[in-house]
Amino acid sequence: SQTIHQWPATLVQPVGSPLSLECTVEGTSNPNLYWYRQAAGRGLQLLFYSVGIGQISSEVPQNLSASRPQDRQFILSSKKLLLSDSGFYLCAFKGRDTEAFFGQGTRLTVV
């Protein structure tokens, strides 16, 4: 069966520190992978999506970057976090003709 793992679940980081959130998918090959951010009480904002290894599309200019070093691995990074980077980050995958499945999410608080 298809599963998605995202970690860590919560993270508190100081301003200016680096960030690395990881997401891995099992049970599917060549999925479309996504990173979303959700501010408190707000909707889902698409940050990045990837259709294959090394292929990253950015939806909004920001302080974050994404990488896909392997088919089922998607990483969200930042070199220097800002206070405004706080939020709930969700990784998701979508196979062909399937709905999107979300990871458990990472609640990031930048202090």
Add this chain to the structure above:
Amino acid sequence: GENVEQHPSTLSVQEGDSAVIKCTYSDSASNYFPWYKQELGKRPQLIIDIRSNVGEKKDQRIAVTLNKTAKHFSLHITETQPEDSAVYFCAASIRTGSARQLTFGSGTQLTVLP
């Protein structure tokens, strides 16, 4: 790109009443419309979806309707229960190159009052 608008942003209903959430989309090429339910602090989870070759789909107390001409789709929840309280997101899926993107609405906070 695709733009999905969702209304209302908040909705309160009495237990047992019906709830309706409406979404519109902009790109006529969108052909897949899922609905997600997100409980507080948890991940969004699919509750029902509909494809553009279908006008209506029902699963127990939940139904979704799609009007392709008007480019709008709606979620209907009947006989609401307190456990239906959550944020609901609609989405529209469109193929962009080799990717299939999901564009989400802004969400509806549904509160079912006992």
